[in-house]
Amino acid sequence: MRALMYLGTRQMEMQEVEEPRVTPGHAVLKVGAASICGSDLHGFLGKSAKRVPPLIMGHEFTGEVVDLGRGAEGLSVGDRVTINPILSCGRCDECLRGRTSICPHRTVIGIEHPGAFANYVSVPVASCFRLPDHVGDLEGSMVESLSNALHIFDRSLHGFIRSVAVIGAGTQGLLALQVARHIGATRIAVTDRMPSRLALATSMGATHAIDVRSDDPDGPVEAVFDMTDGQGVDLAVEAVGHTATQEQAVRMLRQGGEAVLLGLGAEAPMAIDGVAMVNRELVVRGSYAYTSLDFAYSLELISTGRIDVASMVVERDLEQGPGIFAKLVDDPGDLIKVALVPGS
Ligand SMILES: [Zn+2]
Ligand SMILES: [Zn+2]
Known part of the structure; x- marks a missing residue:
């Protein structure tokens, strides 16, 4: 498959890499759209210590389930989903208090695990939120962004x-x-x-x-x-x-x-x-990131049209990824949010 590989400060290129294999409890998704986060731009500039090259970034995304691992219940092949990319431990004091976003043991898809600037990505089924049919991939990729904004007010x-x-x-x-x-x-x-x-x-x-x-x-x-x-x-x-x-x-x-x-x-x-x-x-x-509850509410607000995300996001072909990253850090112009969409 094709993937946008981060190789070091200001270095990114499209590469041919192996597709992820399905593992227990996980789904392999065909990526629909993956938005570029401000934190990805920090990573591109070498200012994100957790993003260690070579890495496929991309933590704000949608996809269609194409394969399901053993014990992956609650989803079917063909379902369209968006993903809470934060994997918290569920056992530490912060998790037990519901403050999963600051779990000291957390890892994030697209930071510590391969992300969605690629044709396919593997995700835990428990992190998937099914998208209603009328919510498109661009809007679906904005659920993560809105979750951050909701967390401010939630707390x-x-x-x-x-x-x-x-x-x-x-x-x-x-x-x-x-x-x-x-x-x-x-x-x-x-x-x-x-x-x-x-x-x-x-x-x-x-x-x-x-x-x-x-x-x-x-x-x-x-x-x-x-x-x-x-x-x-x-x-x-x-x-x-x-x-x-x-x-x-x-x-x-x-x-x-x-x-x-x-x-x-x-x-x-x-x-x-x-x-x-x-x-x-x-x-x-x-305010750091969001909880699964913020994420669920975010999806609800977008799917019911209460919050407008469509007018701030534009679509670009994943193959243009390296150029888009350079443009966003050097001269974004009118661009606010860019979603990378893999060609089929
Ligand atoms: Zn983000
Ligand atoms: Zn924890």
Whole structure:
């Protein structure tokens, strides 16, 4: 079969490799679509220690079952599925608390196991979620992305979330803003440097689109305070991964507000005003990946049309993979999410 092989920093090529063989409890899938994650781009740049070359990446995907191993119950050949790629141990304290995404023993398909930038991939049957017929492969490959955005809110300490600031209108920012709208936030600010992304954010329900091209770190904070009549927001989501924007997220909060950090790769540790944190009872926390419950809810929101994923993802032929990765890290232009689709 054909596979997009990661061979080292900025090195990727299409190779001919052996197809995966079916093993007990597993299904072999013919890949439908596999989306490129921001974390895959970090891997491509050699900044993801867990991605050891040679590796087939791809953890956001759909496929059709073509073979089933012994004891693989609940699925049939021909079923279309999407996959929760995080394999947690189920026995550690974090797993027992339901916090499977931070299981210290977890492994991920496409990181520690061969992923879906290929014609075929092997997955545990227990990780498969059947796709309704009307959910296409591109949309199905976005279930994983939306799960990340849902996890932010799933773990929030707040009751009602009325005002939200989202820093960065990439995939995660655009999804977080839609979840904020879905759960009833009435004021939603989104910041970005690209006018096309801000326009998309507005069309998806952002009430305030804040252009941050001027590089003034106070500008977005002031705009968020203007939006909230000088109060600050209940929840700020940092979906970029820079030190300066992490600090901005905390400064955008109202009293008792919560900043959630999602973006990877910040250059340096952030500075937090500890006095303000005490006096204003601020919460700053991280959000990592998702649980199976987030995943199931994500699929439900996409299949019922509550969240628009179709307008942020475009399809490209898997054979173009090496060029697409280079483009996404060097000059993405209007591209937000790219799904690689193997030719038949
Ligand atoms: Zn991902
Ligand atoms: Zn565990």
